[in-house]
Amino acid sequence: MTNILLTGSSRGIGAAIATALTLPDVTLVGHGTASGIPADFADPAGPLTLWNAALEQLDGRIDVLINNAGVFEANPLDRPHDEWVADWERTMRINLTASAELCRLAVRHWQERQSGGRIVNIASRAAYRGDSPAHWHYAASKAGMVAMTKSIARGYAAEGILAFAVCPGFTMTGMAADYLSSRGGEKLLADIPLGRVAMPEEVAETARFLALAAPASMTGGVIDVNGASYVR
Template identity: 40%
Template sequence: MPVLQSQTILVTGATGAIGRAICLALAQDGARVLIHFSRNRAAAEGLLADINGKGAILCADLSDPAAPEQLWADTMAHGPVTGLVNNAGIRSEVSIDAAMPDWQSVWEREFRVNVLAAADLTKCAIQTFRGQGGGRIVNMASRAGQRGYTSSSMAYGASKAALINLTKSVAQSHGAEGITAIALAPGWVRTEMADSYIAQHGEAAALAGIPIGRMASPQEIGELTAFLFRPTQVSMNGAVLDVNGGSYLR
C-alpha cells in the first residue's frame, strides 16, 4: 500500500515549481492532493491531470485577509484533511532609501502572504485536526529566515523567520494533541524566483557560497516534503530541515 494512501493534503502555492513538485511527490506516494492556486487556473488543471485527477483545485488570493479561512472551508468540502503545506510565498525587493509608503507596502504584502495567510490556515488546520486525532503541517521557510538576507529583501527574510517560529510554536503547543509541524529551510532552489534573481544579479551571485556548486532542484524539495508526511516521522515534530547545499551550517 502507498505510504500516504489515507491522507488528503492541501498544498498552497501549488502551481509554482516547488509546489508542483510537492504535489507530484505526494500523489506518487498515494496522497489525495488539494491544489491551491491564485491566478494560473490552467497550470492547476494541468497539475491535477498529471496526478490522474486524484484531488481537486482550489482558488484563493492569499493577499486578501479573508481568503485563508475561505480556502480552508473550500478544502473541507472535499472531505477530511490530514495535512497542510504552507508553500505559497513571495519575495519582493525595496530599497532602504525608498519612500516610506513604498517600503511599508512591500513589508505589509510580504507578511500578509508569507506569514499571516500561513498563520490563518494553521489556525484552521489545528482546529480541524483536533477533532480527527491529529494532523501534520509543513511550512516552507528559507535559509534567509535563519541567517538574514540582503538589505533590499529584509522583508522576505523576516517573514521566513516568523514562519520558522510559528512552526516551533505549533510543535511545542499542539504536539500532545497529535498535531505536528515541521519547517523546510531551502537555500536557492531552481525556480521562477531564482531565475528572477539571476536575471537581476547574475548566476554567480546566486551560487556564491554553495559548496556543492548548484541550487537544489524542486524535485528534491518535493520528495523531502512527501517523506515528512509519513506517519512514521512523528518525531520530526518541531524540526527545521536545512536544504541549502551546505551554504549555511548551524
Template identity: 40%
Template sequence: MTVPTPPPVRHPLAASGRRVLVSGASRGLGRAVAQAFAANGDRVAVHFGSRREDAEETLASLTGDGHVLVGGDLSDPAGARQVADAAAAGLGGIDVLVNNAAVNIKHPLPETPYEEWAALWQQHVSVNLLATANLSHLAGRRMIEQGTGGRIVNIGSRGAFRGEPDHPAYGATKAAVHALGQSLAVSLAPYGIGVASVAPGFFDTERVAHRLSGAEGAAIRAQSPFGRVAGADEIAAAVLWLASPQAEWSSGAVLDLNGASHLRT
C-alpha cells in the same frame, strides 16, 4: 468548531491516501510538492491565488485521482477560511497542510521610498506570516476534530538566518514562520499533530531561472560547496518526509536545505 478536551485518542497517520492542502501550488515549489504527494498516493488540494491557468496545469500533472483545485486570497482571513473550507469539502477533510504560499519582492532600504516600503512590509506580513498562521489554525482545528493526527509543514528560508538585505521583509517573515511552527509543534503534539519547517537556500524554479545564467548564476552556484543549486524536487522530497508517519519526532524542527551554503551554530 469546538476543541475536544481531553485530547482525542491518537491513531497512526497513514503513509498514503492522505488529504493534503498545498498553498501556492500553481507552479514552482508548490507544484513540485503537490506532485510529490500525489505520487505517494495522496489526494491533493491545489491552491492558487491569481494563477488559475498555472494551477490547472499543476492539477493535470498529478498522478492518481481525487485531486481538487481551490482558489482564494490568503492575505484576507476570510479568503483563508474559504480556501480551507473548499479543500476540506473537496477532499473530505485535511490530514496534511503545506504552507508554501509567499511573496518575495525586492525592497532594499536605501533605494525604496517609504510609502512603497510600508506597503511591501504589509504585503509580506499578510501573505507570508498571517496567511500561514490562519491556514494553520483552520487546518489544525480540523485535524483535532478528526482525531487521527496530522502534519503541518511550513516553507521557511535560509534568509531567516543569514539575512536578506534586498528582501528584508521576506527574511523577517520567514523567521517568524519558523518561530510559529515551533510554537504550534508544542501546542498540537498532544493531538498527534506534528509541525515542522524547511529552510531552503537557493533552488531552481521558473521564477528565478533567469538569475542562473552568466556571472550571477555562477556566483549563486558557488554559494554551495557542491557548486550547484537545488532542484524544487529535492525540497519537495524533504517536505514529503516531514509529513510522513516516521517523522513525528522531527516536530518542532527547522530543517536546513541549502547544500552547506549557510551553516548555523
C-alpha cells in the same frame, strides 16, 4: 487515504511537491489559479476561503497542511516610506499571516476531530542567514514561519499534531532564477559548496517525507536544503 492541502501548487517548489505526492494513497487539493482552488492571500479573506473549499472537496477531512505559497519581491529602502511599508505588509500577509491562519484552522480542525495531523511549512534559508538589503521583509516572514512551526510543535504534540519546516536555499524556480541573474549568478553560486542550487524535486522529496513518513519524534524539526551554503 491521506488528505492533503498544499498551497502555492501551480509552479516551482509547489508543483514539484504536488508531483511527489501523486500517490495511490494520497488525495491532494492544490491552491493556485493553474492547479487548484484560486485564493488570493493578499486578501484577508483568502485563507479561510481556501480552507473551506478544500474541506468541501475532501469530504470534511484534512490530514496534512503544506504551506508553500509565498512571494519574493524586492523592496529597496530608498522607496517612498508609505510604499515600503505597504510592500512589507503585503509580504507579511502572504508569506506569514496567511500561513498562520491556515495553521490555526488546521490545529482547530484536528482538535475537534481528536485525530492529530501534520503541518509542513516551506520557509527559507533566509530565516537564519538573512537576505539582501532589499528583502528584509522576506527574511522576517520566513523567520516568523520557523518560529511559528516550533511553537505549534511544542504546543500540540501531546494531541498528535506535528509540525515541521523546510528551509531551502536557492532553488531553481522562476523566482530564484530572476534573483540569481539580477545579483550576479556566478558569485552567488560560488557561495554554495555543492556548486549548484537545489532542484525543486529535492525540496519536494523532503516535504513528502515530512508529510507522510517522518517519525513523530521529529516534530519541531527544521530541515535545511541549501547545498551547505548555510549550516547551523
